[in-house]
Amino acid sequence: MNKILISCSYSFGDKEDIVRIDNAYTNAVLNAGALPLPIGIEEDEEKVNSYLDLSDGLILSGGIDICPLMYDDYVVTEMDFHDKRDLFEARLFEGAIKRNLPILAICRGLQLVNVLRGGSLYQDLVKSGFTESIHTKKEKDPFIDEVYHYVYINKDSLLYKILGKEKLRVNSIHHQAVKNLGEGIAINCKSPDGIVEGFELKDYKKFLATQFHPERLHLEEDFNKIFKSFLGGYGE
Template sequence: MPPVIGISAYAERARWGRTWDLDVHLLAQAYTDAVVASGAVPVLLPPVSGVAGAVGRLDGLILAGGGDIAPDRYGAPAAPDTAGVQDRRDAAESALLAAALAGAVPVLGVCRGMQLLNVARGGTLHQHLPDVVGHEGHRPRAGVFDPHPVTVAADSRTARILGRTRLDVPTYHHQAVAGLGERVVATAWADDGTVEAVEYADTEDVLGVQWHPEMGDDPSLFDWLTARASAPGRAQAGGGRAATA
Protein backbone atom coordinates (compact mmCIF):
# COMPACT_ATOMS: atom_id res chain seq x y z
CA MET A 1 0.00 0.00 0.00
CA PRO A 2 1.22 3.56 -0.65
CA PRO A 3 2.16 5.63 2.39
CA VAL A 4 -0.45 7.96 3.88
CA ILE A 5 0.61 11.59 4.34
CA GLY A 6 -1.45 13.84 6.61
CA ILE A 7 -1.60 17.56 5.78
CA SER A 8 -2.74 20.17 8.27
CA ALA A 9 -5.70 22.15 6.92
CA TYR A 10 -7.11 25.65 7.31
CA ALA A 11 -10.28 26.65 9.17
CA GLU A 12 -11.82 29.54 7.21
CA ARG A 13 -15.02 31.08 5.95
CA ALA A 14 -15.49 30.29 2.27
CA ARG A 15 -17.97 30.91 -0.53
CA TRP A 16 -18.55 28.69 -3.54
CA GLY A 17 -21.18 28.21 -6.18
CA ARG A 18 -24.14 30.59 -6.01
CA THR A 19 -25.42 29.36 -2.69
CA TRP A 20 -22.84 28.42 -0.12
CA ASP A 21 -21.14 30.67 2.42
CA LEU A 22 -19.97 28.51 5.31
CA ASP A 23 -17.19 27.81 7.78
CA VAL A 24 -15.00 25.15 6.16
CA HIS A 25 -11.80 23.19 6.53
CA LEU A 26 -9.79 23.64 3.36
CA LEU A 27 -6.38 23.31 1.73
CA ALA A 28 -4.89 24.41 -1.58
CA GLN A 29 -5.12 21.53 -4.05
CA ALA A 30 -1.46 22.00 -4.94
CA TYR A 31 -0.49 20.25 -1.68
CA THR A 32 -2.54 17.15 -2.36
CA ASP A 33 -1.47 17.07 -6.01
CA ALA A 34 2.19 17.14 -4.93
CA VAL A 35 1.65 14.32 -2.45
CA VAL A 36 -0.17 12.18 -5.02
CA ALA A 37 2.57 12.81 -7.58
CA SER A 38 5.15 11.57 -5.06
CA GLY A 39 3.32 8.25 -4.77
CA ALA A 40 1.53 8.78 -1.47
CA VAL A 41 -2.08 9.23 -0.39
CA PRO A 42 -2.99 12.63 1.15
CA VAL A 43 -5.32 13.01 4.14
CA LEU A 44 -6.45 16.42 5.40
CA LEU A 45 -6.14 17.08 9.12
CA PRO A 46 -8.50 19.81 10.39
CA PRO A 47 -7.48 22.00 13.35
CA VAL A 48 -9.77 20.32 15.87
CA SER A 49 -9.20 19.00 19.37
CA GLY A 50 -7.84 15.46 19.36
CA VAL A 51 -6.62 15.48 15.76
CA ALA A 52 -3.17 14.37 16.92
CA GLY A 53 -4.71 10.98 17.58
CA ALA A 54 -4.67 10.42 13.82
CA VAL A 55 -0.87 10.52 13.67
CA GLY A 56 -0.62 6.87 14.69
CA ARG A 57 -2.31 6.00 11.41
CA LEU A 58 -0.07 8.18 9.26
CA ASP A 59 3.25 7.54 7.56
CA GLY A 60 4.20 11.19 7.15
CA LEU A 61 3.04 14.68 8.08
CA ILE A 62 3.02 18.04 6.30
CA LEU A 63 2.51 21.18 8.35
CA ALA A 64 1.07 23.55 5.77
CA GLY A 65 1.27 27.30 5.32
CA GLY A 66 -1.27 29.74 6.65
CA GLY A 67 -1.83 32.61 9.07
CA ASP A 68 0.59 33.83 11.72
CA ILE A 69 1.43 31.85 14.85
CA ALA A 70 0.30 33.51 18.07
CA PRO A 71 3.28 35.54 19.36
CA ASP A 72 2.65 34.49 22.96
CA ARG A 73 3.81 31.01 21.93
CA TYR A 74 7.32 32.44 21.61
CA GLY A 75 7.07 34.98 24.40
CA ALA A 76 6.38 38.13 22.39
CA PRO A 77 3.56 40.69 22.32
CA ALA A 78 1.60 40.91 19.09
CA ALA A 79 2.97 43.42 16.57
CA PRO A 80 0.60 45.57 14.49
CA ASP A 81 1.11 43.53 11.32
CA THR A 82 0.60 40.10 12.89
CA ALA A 83 -2.61 38.67 11.43
CA GLY A 84 -4.61 35.51 10.86
CA VAL A 85 -3.84 34.06 14.30
CA GLN A 86 -5.97 31.04 15.20
CA ASP A 87 -5.34 29.56 18.62
CA ARG A 88 -7.06 26.31 17.69
CA ARG A 89 -4.79 25.83 14.69
CA ASP A 90 -1.67 26.61 16.73
CA ALA A 91 -2.77 24.06 19.34
CA ALA A 92 -3.74 21.38 16.82
CA GLU A 93 -0.55 21.64 14.78
CA SER A 94 1.65 21.74 17.87
CA ALA A 95 -0.02 18.54 19.01
CA LEU A 96 0.39 16.98 15.56
CA LEU A 97 4.10 17.78 15.60
CA ALA A 98 4.58 16.40 19.09
CA ALA A 99 2.80 13.18 18.16
CA ALA A 100 4.82 12.83 14.96
CA LEU A 101 8.09 13.24 16.84
CA ALA A 102 7.00 10.73 19.48
CA GLY A 103 5.99 8.24 16.79
CA ALA A 104 9.02 8.72 14.51
CA VAL A 105 6.74 10.00 11.72
CA PRO A 106 8.67 12.16 9.20
CA VAL A 107 7.62 15.81 8.98
CA LEU A 108 7.85 18.49 6.29
CA GLY A 109 7.04 22.05 7.38
CA VAL A 110 5.98 24.55 4.70
CA CYS A 111 6.15 28.32 5.35
CA ARG A 112 4.11 28.68 8.56
CA GLY A 113 4.89 24.99 9.13
CA MET A 114 8.61 25.71 9.14
CA GLN A 115 8.06 28.54 11.61
CA LEU A 116 6.12 26.16 13.85
CA LEU A 117 9.04 23.71 13.79
CA ASN A 118 11.19 26.50 15.22
CA VAL A 119 8.69 27.84 17.76
CA ALA A 120 7.99 24.33 19.06
CA ARG A 121 11.61 24.14 20.21
CA GLY A 122 11.79 27.55 21.83
CA GLY A 123 12.68 29.61 18.77
CA THR A 124 11.31 33.04 17.91
CA LEU A 125 9.99 34.82 14.82
CA HIS A 126 10.30 38.18 13.14
CA GLN A 127 6.66 39.31 13.13
CA HIS A 128 6.94 41.55 10.06
CA LEU A 129 9.92 40.82 7.86
CA PRO A 130 9.90 44.10 5.87
CA ASP A 131 10.71 45.90 9.14
CA VAL A 132 13.85 43.73 9.39
CA VAL A 133 15.11 43.51 5.80
CA GLY A 134 13.74 46.80 4.49
CA HIS A 135 11.85 45.49 1.46
CA GLU A 136 8.75 43.54 0.37
CA GLY A 137 10.60 40.94 -1.66
CA HIS A 138 9.22 37.95 0.25
CA ARG A 139 5.61 38.95 -0.49
CA PRO A 140 5.72 41.55 -3.26
CA ARG A 141 2.21 40.99 -4.62
CA ALA A 142 -1.00 39.96 -2.87
CA GLY A 143 -1.99 36.38 -3.66
CA VAL A 144 0.99 35.66 -5.94
CA PHE A 145 3.84 33.24 -5.23
CA ASP A 146 6.70 35.26 -6.68
CA PRO A 147 10.21 33.71 -6.89
CA HIS A 148 13.41 34.79 -5.22
CA PRO A 149 16.83 33.09 -4.97
CA VAL A 150 17.92 30.95 -2.02
CA THR A 151 21.35 29.60 -1.08
CA VAL A 152 21.51 26.20 0.65
CA ALA A 153 24.33 25.01 2.92
CA ALA A 154 26.34 22.52 0.86
CA ASP A 155 26.81 20.03 3.71
CA SER A 156 23.15 19.98 4.74
CA ARG A 157 20.43 17.37 4.41
CA THR A 158 18.41 20.05 2.62
CA ALA A 159 21.04 20.34 -0.13
CA ARG A 160 21.18 16.57 -0.56
CA ILE A 161 17.40 16.43 -0.96
CA LEU A 162 17.22 19.35 -3.37
CA GLY A 163 20.32 18.27 -5.28
CA ARG A 164 21.67 21.82 -5.48
CA THR A 165 22.74 24.75 -3.38
CA ARG A 166 21.26 27.64 -5.36
CA LEU A 167 17.67 27.85 -6.56
CA ASP A 168 14.74 30.18 -7.11
CA VAL A 169 11.78 29.42 -4.85
CA PRO A 170 8.08 30.42 -4.92
CA THR A 171 7.46 32.52 -1.83
CA TYR A 172 4.70 34.30 0.06
CA HIS A 173 5.32 35.31 3.67
CA HIS A 174 5.78 38.33 5.89
CA GLN A 175 7.18 36.56 8.96
CA ALA A 176 10.39 34.56 9.34
CA VAL A 177 12.61 32.74 11.80
CA ALA A 178 14.50 35.04 14.19
CA GLY A 179 16.17 33.12 17.02
CA LEU A 180 16.69 29.42 16.37
CA GLY A 181 15.16 26.90 18.75
CA GLU A 182 17.03 24.14 20.54
CA ARG A 183 18.61 21.68 18.08
CA VAL A 184 17.12 23.61 15.14
CA VAL A 185 19.70 24.26 12.42
CA ALA A 186 19.32 26.82 9.63
CA THR A 187 20.28 25.34 6.26
CA ALA A 188 19.21 27.90 3.63
CA TRP A 189 19.03 31.66 3.36
CA ALA A 190 17.69 34.36 1.06
CA ASP A 191 20.16 36.93 -0.21
CA ASP A 192 19.01 39.32 2.54
CA GLY A 193 19.90 36.78 5.24
CA THR A 194 16.37 35.52 5.94
CA VAL A 195 16.37 31.88 7.07
CA GLU A 196 14.73 29.82 4.32
CA ALA A 197 15.13 26.25 5.57
CA VAL A 198 15.70 24.43 8.86
CA GLU A 199 16.44 20.90 10.00
CA TYR A 200 16.23 19.21 13.37
CA ALA A 201 19.73 18.20 14.40
CA ASP A 202 18.60 15.12 16.34
CA THR A 203 16.58 13.37 13.64
CA GLU A 204 16.85 12.72 9.90
CA ASP A 205 13.09 13.02 9.51
CA VAL A 206 12.21 16.67 10.16
CA LEU A 207 12.78 19.46 7.65
CA GLY A 208 11.13 22.80 6.99
CA VAL A 209 11.26 25.36 4.19
CA GLN A 210 10.03 28.93 4.24
CA TRP A 211 8.95 28.79 0.60
CA HIS A 212 6.01 26.96 -0.99
CA PRO A 213 7.35 23.94 -2.91
CA GLU A 214 3.82 22.84 -3.80
CA MET A 215 3.55 25.97 -5.95
CA GLY A 216 6.75 25.25 -7.88
CA ASP A 217 7.93 22.55 -10.28
CA ASP A 218 10.50 20.81 -8.06
CA PRO A 219 9.01 17.67 -6.43
CA SER A 220 12.13 16.75 -4.44
CA LEU A 221 10.85 17.71 -0.98
CA PHE A 222 7.63 15.73 -1.40
CA ASP A 223 9.56 12.82 -2.91
CA TRP A 224 11.85 12.92 0.14
CA LEU A 225 8.92 12.84 2.56
CA THR A 226 7.27 9.94 0.76
CA ALA A 227 10.56 8.04 0.62
CA ARG A 228 11.09 8.54 4.36
CA ALA A 229 7.48 7.52 5.02
CA SER A 230 8.12 4.33 3.04
CA ALA A 231 11.55 3.56 4.49
CA PRO A 232 12.09 -0.04 5.62
CA GLY A 233 11.90 -0.29 9.38
CA ARG A 234 10.15 3.03 9.85
CA ALA A 235 6.82 1.37 10.56
CA GLN A 236 8.44 -0.70 13.30
CA ALA A 237 9.51 2.58 14.90
CA GLY A 238 5.88 3.54 15.43
CA GLY A 239 4.52 4.70 12.08
CA GLY A 240 1.05 4.41 10.66
CA ARG A 241 1.15 1.10 8.81
CA ALA A 242 2.44 -0.66 11.89
CA ALA A 243 -0.33 0.89 13.97
CA THR A 244 -3.04 -0.22 11.55
CA ALA A 245 -1.67 -3.60 10.52
Protein backbone atom coordinates in the same frame (compact mmCIF):
# COMPACT_ATOMS: atom_id res chain seq x y z
CA MET B 1 0.41 3.41 -0.91
CA ASN B 2 1.78 5.74 1.77
CA LYS B 3 -0.79 7.96 3.48
CA ILE B 4 0.32 11.52 4.25
CA LEU B 5 -1.44 13.60 6.89
CA ILE B 6 -1.73 17.27 5.88
CA SER B 7 -2.82 19.99 8.32
CA CYS B 8 -5.51 22.22 6.84
CA SER B 9 -5.82 25.99 6.83
CA TYR B 10 -8.50 27.47 9.04
CA SER B 11 -10.52 30.68 8.79
CA PHE B 12 -13.28 31.96 11.01
CA GLY B 13 -16.04 34.54 10.88
CA ASP B 14 -19.21 35.67 12.56
CA LYS B 15 -21.37 32.86 11.20
CA GLU B 16 -19.13 29.90 10.44
CA ASP B 17 -15.65 28.47 10.65
CA ILE B 18 -14.09 27.11 7.48
CA VAL B 19 -11.48 24.40 7.12
CA ARG B 20 -9.81 24.22 3.72
CA ILE B 21 -6.77 22.80 1.99
CA ASP B 22 -4.93 24.12 -1.03
CA ASN B 23 -5.04 21.55 -3.83
CA ALA B 24 -1.32 22.20 -4.36
CA TYR B 25 -0.55 20.11 -1.26
CA THR B 26 -2.75 17.19 -2.25
CA ASN B 27 -1.53 17.30 -5.85
CA ALA B 28 2.11 17.33 -4.78
CA VAL B 29 1.55 14.28 -2.57
CA LEU B 30 -0.39 12.43 -5.27
CA ASN B 31 2.22 13.27 -7.90
CA ALA B 32 4.95 11.92 -5.63
CA GLY B 33 3.07 8.62 -5.29
CA ALA B 34 1.18 8.84 -1.99
CA LEU B 35 -2.34 9.40 -0.71
CA PRO B 36 -3.14 12.75 1.00
CA LEU B 37 -5.14 12.74 4.25
CA PRO B 38 -6.23 16.33 5.04
CA ILE B 39 -7.12 17.01 8.66
CA GLY B 40 -8.83 20.03 10.22
CA ILE B 41 -8.49 21.18 13.81
CA GLU B 42 -9.33 18.30 16.13
CA GLU B 43 -9.33 18.78 19.91
CA ASP B 44 -10.05 15.13 20.77
CA GLU B 45 -6.64 13.63 21.55
CA GLU B 46 -7.80 10.08 20.81
CA LYS B 47 -8.94 11.08 17.31
CA VAL B 48 -5.68 12.93 16.68
CA ASN B 49 -3.77 9.80 17.67
CA SER B 50 -5.93 7.70 15.37
CA TYR B 51 -5.08 9.95 12.42
CA LEU B 52 -1.39 9.79 13.25
CA ASP B 53 -1.53 6.00 13.60
CA LEU B 54 -2.98 5.77 10.09
CA SER B 55 -0.30 8.00 8.59
CA ASP B 56 3.13 7.45 7.07
CA GLY B 57 4.18 11.10 7.20
CA LEU B 58 3.07 14.61 8.19
CA ILE B 59 2.98 17.89 6.29
CA LEU B 60 2.53 21.03 8.38
CA SER B 61 1.03 23.43 5.86
CA GLY B 62 1.15 27.19 5.39
CA GLY B 63 -1.52 29.61 6.52
CA ILE B 64 -2.23 32.31 9.08
CA ASP B 65 0.28 33.71 11.58
CA ILE B 66 1.50 32.12 14.80
CA CYS B 67 0.10 33.67 17.97
CA PRO B 68 2.86 35.93 19.41
CA LEU B 69 2.11 34.72 22.93
CA MET B 70 3.69 31.41 21.94
CA TYR B 71 7.07 33.15 21.73
CA ASP B 72 6.54 35.59 24.62
CA ASP B 73 5.82 38.58 22.41
CA TYR B 74 2.89 40.93 21.97
CA VAL B 75 1.07 41.94 18.80
CA VAL B 76 2.97 44.74 17.10
CA THR B 77 1.35 44.62 13.67
CA GLU B 78 -1.88 43.58 11.96
CA MET B 79 -2.11 39.81 12.22
CA ASP B 80 -4.42 36.85 11.68
CA PHE B 81 -3.87 33.96 14.07
CA HIS B 82 -5.81 31.19 15.76
CA ASP B 83 -4.44 29.67 18.95
CA LYS B 84 -6.43 26.44 18.55
CA ARG B 85 -4.62 25.71 15.29
CA ASP B 86 -1.27 26.47 16.92
CA LEU B 87 -1.95 24.01 19.74
CA PHE B 88 -3.42 21.38 17.43
CA GLU B 89 -0.46 21.41 15.06
CA ALA B 90 1.94 21.35 17.99
CA ARG B 91 0.24 18.10 19.04
CA LEU B 92 0.55 16.73 15.49
CA PHE B 93 4.25 17.61 15.41
CA GLU B 94 5.03 15.93 18.72
CA GLY B 95 2.89 12.91 17.83
CA ALA B 96 4.67 12.45 14.51
CA ILE B 97 8.06 12.52 16.23
CA LYS B 98 6.93 9.92 18.77
CA ARG B 99 5.91 7.67 15.85
CA ASN B 100 9.17 8.34 13.96
CA LEU B 101 7.26 9.73 10.98
CA PRO B 102 8.92 11.94 8.35
CA ILE B 103 7.80 15.57 8.65
CA LEU B 104 7.75 18.33 6.04
CA ALA B 105 7.02 21.78 7.49
CA ILE B 106 6.16 24.49 4.95
CA CYS B 107 6.06 28.28 5.53
CA ARG B 108 3.84 28.63 8.63
CA GLY B 109 4.86 25.06 9.51
CA LEU B 110 8.52 26.11 9.60
CA GLN B 111 7.68 29.09 11.78
CA LEU B 112 5.62 26.97 14.18
CA VAL B 113 8.39 24.41 14.70
CA ASN B 114 10.90 27.19 15.34
CA VAL B 115 8.58 28.61 18.01
CA LEU B 116 7.94 25.17 19.54
CA ARG B 117 11.72 24.80 19.88
CA GLY B 118 11.94 28.08 21.80
CA GLY B 119 12.63 30.44 18.89
CA SER B 120 10.90 33.65 17.89
CA LEU B 121 9.60 35.36 14.74
CA TYR B 122 9.73 38.67 12.94
CA GLN B 123 6.06 39.60 13.03
CA ASP B 124 6.39 41.70 9.88
CA LEU B 125 9.52 41.75 7.73
CA VAL B 126 9.05 45.22 6.29
CA LYS B 127 8.33 46.76 9.68
CA SER B 128 11.36 44.89 11.05
CA GLY B 129 13.69 46.69 8.67
CA PHE B 130 13.91 44.29 5.75
CA THR B 131 13.58 46.72 2.89
CA GLU B 132 13.79 44.14 0.13
CA SER B 133 10.24 43.20 -0.82
CA ILE B 134 11.11 39.78 -2.19
CA HIS B 135 9.30 37.87 0.56
CA THR B 136 5.92 39.48 0.99
CA LYS B 137 4.15 38.68 -2.24
CA LYS B 138 0.36 38.49 -2.12
CA GLU B 139 -1.70 35.53 -3.23
CA LYS B 140 -2.85 37.35 -6.38
CA ASP B 141 0.75 37.86 -7.49
CA PRO B 142 2.39 35.33 -9.81
CA PHE B 143 5.27 34.56 -7.46
CA ILE B 144 3.41 31.79 -5.65
CA ASP B 145 3.68 29.57 -8.69
CA GLU B 146 6.92 30.98 -10.13
CA VAL B 147 10.48 31.06 -8.85
CA TYR B 148 11.36 34.56 -7.74
CA HIS B 149 14.56 34.76 -5.69
CA TYR B 150 17.52 32.56 -4.83
CA VAL B 151 18.22 30.71 -1.61
CA TYR B 152 21.75 29.68 -0.76
CA ILE B 153 22.03 26.13 0.53
CA ASN B 154 24.38 24.83 3.22
CA LYS B 155 26.36 21.93 1.76
CA ASP B 156 26.26 20.13 5.10
CA SER B 157 22.48 19.70 5.05
CA LEU B 158 19.73 17.29 4.10
CA LEU B 159 18.44 19.83 1.58
CA TYR B 160 21.77 19.82 -0.23
CA LYS B 161 21.80 16.01 -0.15
CA ILE B 162 18.36 15.99 -1.79
CA LEU B 163 19.07 18.61 -4.46
CA GLY B 164 22.84 18.43 -4.95
CA LYS B 165 23.14 22.18 -5.48
CA GLU B 166 24.25 25.23 -3.51
CA LYS B 167 21.56 27.62 -4.68
CA LEU B 168 17.96 27.32 -5.78
CA ARG B 169 15.41 29.77 -7.16
CA VAL B 170 12.22 29.63 -5.11
CA ASN B 171 8.80 31.25 -4.85
CA SER B 172 7.96 33.63 -2.01
CA ILE B 173 4.81 34.52 -0.09
CA HIS B 174 5.30 35.40 3.57
CA HIS B 175 5.47 38.49 5.76
CA GLN B 176 6.84 36.72 8.84
CA ALA B 177 10.05 34.75 9.30
CA VAL B 178 12.44 33.21 11.83
CA LYS B 179 14.04 35.80 14.11
CA ASN B 180 15.80 33.94 16.92
CA LEU B 181 16.52 30.30 16.14
CA GLY B 182 15.06 27.59 18.35
CA GLU B 183 17.10 24.93 20.13
CA GLY B 184 18.49 22.04 18.13
CA ILE B 185 17.80 23.68 14.77
CA ALA B 186 20.28 23.75 11.89
CA ILE B 187 19.72 26.26 9.08
CA ASN B 188 19.93 24.69 5.63
CA CYS B 189 19.37 27.75 3.44
CA LYS B 190 19.00 31.54 3.52
CA SER B 191 17.77 34.25 1.18
CA PRO B 192 20.08 36.96 -0.19
CA ASP B 193 19.01 39.34 2.61
CA GLY B 194 19.72 36.78 5.34
CA ILE B 195 16.23 35.42 6.07
CA VAL B 196 16.10 31.76 7.12
CA GLU B 197 14.49 29.93 4.20
CA GLY B 198 14.85 26.40 5.53
CA PHE B 199 16.10 24.34 8.44
CA GLU B 200 16.45 20.86 9.88
CA LEU B 201 16.50 19.35 13.37
CA LYS B 202 19.76 18.11 14.82
CA ASP B 203 18.04 15.50 16.99
CA TYR B 204 15.45 14.25 14.46
CA LYS B 205 16.71 13.34 11.01
CA LYS B 206 13.30 12.76 9.40
CA PHE B 207 12.49 16.46 9.28
CA LEU B 208 12.76 19.23 6.71
CA ALA B 209 11.34 22.76 6.82
CA THR B 210 11.12 25.33 4.03
CA GLN B 211 9.92 28.92 4.16
CA PHE B 212 9.18 28.74 0.43
CA HIS B 213 6.36 26.62 -1.01
CA PRO B 214 7.61 23.49 -2.82
CA GLU B 215 4.05 22.20 -3.24
CA ARG B 216 3.33 25.10 -5.62
CA LEU B 217 6.22 24.02 -7.82
CA HIS B 218 6.00 20.24 -7.39
CA LEU B 219 5.96 19.56 -11.14
CA GLU B 220 9.46 20.99 -11.41
CA GLU B 221 12.25 18.45 -10.84
CA ASP B 222 13.96 20.05 -7.83
CA PHE B 223 10.77 20.52 -5.86
CA ASN B 224 9.44 17.08 -6.72
CA LYS B 225 12.71 15.70 -5.34
CA ILE B 226 11.80 17.22 -1.97
CA PHE B 227 8.49 15.37 -1.91
CA LYS B 228 10.01 12.12 -3.16
CA SER B 229 12.67 12.26 -0.44
CA PHE B 230 10.00 13.05 2.17
CA LEU B 231 7.95 10.03 1.09
CA GLY B 232 11.09 7.94 1.31
CA GLY B 233 11.58 8.97 4.93
CA TYR B 234 14.48 11.24 3.90
CA GLY B 235 16.61 8.18 3.39
CA GLU B 236 15.57 6.73 6.75
